[in-house]
Amino acid sequence: MRKVLVLCLSAVLLAACGTPVVNPVTGRTERTVMDERAELAEGRKAHEGVLKEYGAYAHPALQAYVNEVGQRLAAQSHRAGLSWTFTVLDSPEINAFALPGGYVYITRGILAHMDNEAEMAGVLGHEIGHVTARHGAQRATRQQHAGLGVLAATLLAAVLENAAGVQGSTEFIGQAAQGVAAGYVAGYSREQELEADALGAEYLARTRYDPRRMIDVIRVLQRQETFQADEARAAGLPAPSASHWLSTHPGNDQRLRAIEQKALAYESSDRGGGDEGRRRFLKALEGLRYGDGPEQGLVRGQDFYHVPLGFALTAPPGWRLVNGSDALNIVSPQGDAALRLVGVPRDAGTTHDEMLRKLFNPQNGKTTRGQINGLAATHFSGTARLPNGQSQGVDVTLVSGPKNATYALLYLAASADALQRQAAGMMAAEKSFRALSAADRQQARPWQIRTVALPAGGFAELARRAAVSRERLQLINGTYGQADPPAGRLVKTVVVE
Known part of the structure; x- marks a missing residue:
């Protein structure tokens, strides 16, 4: 369950009125609250937080491969002298981002949707471009002028998965609401995105990749967006809002034309040996x-399984499971309400009553005791007093789960009307909370990518022995909405570990 990071600028930066710095890309002097020394310090500090939050993917060979490609690109950039760090994060999110000072991250989730080394290099080159053009420093300066002392933008879309639009009810969940708001404030401007695209294409060309792969990267992510919309439409639901790398990197036709014009300005080459590095x-x-x-729980359709903690939960039809490191959100189809499951700290007390007092400081309301699938549960509905002295409505259930752990199920909504309208769905999800059964454990096995030759029957035949659908196999192989490639071509499949 994913924790939200909110990274604050140091007091020194906030107090600074700005110093003149020459932009390495444009050659122009710009005033900034983050000179290169501060940029390096902030990046180093935030890097520790990112690794603590996401974790580096435990695959040394893959880490070395991505770093080798990234270092070649960075060596041809406008800031080759920086000490660059490239990290594959252990996250299924389709995401990539960069921190000031030369820290670049790419998730295993986005790698699974790339088709070759040149496409991966395009993602890395784009993020290198944000660093070389000092976009993070420009954004920090803009935020200071707006009266905002946050650097949450370094996480880009990562915080946007936290059920955007749903308001928290107490200090217990307040940090998540701050993180979501900061994520929206922190977006790059269209000009910065176009500049990063152009720099990515330039760095590809300098490193002897085909710069047109920048176009393919955007199209890969557009297919992901189309796939999600098609899935929602088939289920009779509205299309979900973008929650991946493309959501902070707008991919409209104008942008694609701009990328193409930039890419075609460079000489095309292929250092991959004729296949753009696809075999490697x-x-x-x-x-x-x-x-x-x-480790953080598995989503399988409408079910959520957490083997290490020993519990499972099922979302109602049409509701969306949004998993994070510290919380699980079961979000309504309209996105206006969510049941948020969080672990209760062990020092919060030994009884449900004591936990309610410490976490929520309830003032008045109704307390109901009972059981959920044989597990002791206490529901409180009423008002709580926040640390600032104000009162706020709260609806929460505490349930004693397996392994002597207690969980809080928070009823969250954008308005009182939404809370009433979506209460039945949240109650249904709550009532599904259970200790893992043998059948649950069988469904809770992780998946992995394997490379196979496409059979004569195409992805339809391959899906019969895969862990995912034909459509998802097409998606990760870059052919969603298109004809299958010829039989015998190496493709990715997904199998149970």
Whole structure:
């Protein structure tokens, strides 16, 4: 379950009125609250937080491969002298981002949707461009002028998965609401995105990759967006809002034309030996974990399984499971309400009553005791007093789960009307909370990527022995909405570990 990071600028930066710095890309002087020394210090500090939050993916060979490609690109950039760090994060999210000072991250989730080394290089080159053009420092300066002392933008879309639009009810969940708001404030401007695209294409060309692969990267992510919309439409639901790398990197036709014009300005080359590094890339991805990892719980359709903690939960039809490191959100189809499951700290007390007092400081309301699938539960509905002295409505259930752990199920909504309208769905999800059964454990096995030759029956035949659908196999192989490639071509499949 994913924790939200909110990274604050140091007091020194906030107090600074700005110093003149020459932009390495444009050659122009710009005033900034983050000179290179501060940029390096902030990046180093935030890097520790990112690793603590996401964790580096435990695959040394893949880490070395991505770092080798990234270092070649960075050596041809406008800031080759920086000490660059490239890290594959253990996250299923389709995401990549960069911190000031030369820290670049790419998730295993986005790697699973790339087709070759040149496409991966395009993602890395784009993020290198944000660093070389000092976009993070420009954003920090803009935020200071707006009266905001946050650097949460370094996480880009990562915080946006936390059920955007749903308001928290107490200090217990207040940090998440701050993180979501900061994520929206922190977006790059369209000009910065276009500049990063252009720099990415330039760095590809300098490193002897085909710069047109920048176009393919955007199209890969557009297919992901189309796939999600098609899935929602088939289920009779509205299309979900973008929650991946493309959501902070707008991919409209104008942008694609701009990328194409920039890419065609460079001489095309291929250092991959005729296949854009596809063979090397697929070999590096062999065995890559696909989707959620068991350490933070697995989403399988409408079910959520957490083997280490020993519990499971089922979302109602149409509701969406949004998993994070510290919380699980079961979000309504309209996105206006969510049941948020969080672990109760062990020092919060030994009884449900004591936990309610320490966590929520309830003032008045109704307390109901009972059981959920044989587990002791206490529901409180009423008002709580926040640390600032104000009162706020709260609806929460505490349930004693397996392994002597207690969980809080928070009823969250954008308005009182939404809370009433979606209460039945949240109650249904709550009532599904249970200790893992043998059948649950069988479904809770993780998935991984394998490379195979496409059979004569195409992805339809391959799906019969895969862990995912034909459509998802097409998606990760870059052919969603298109004809299958010829039989015998090496493709990615997903199998149970």
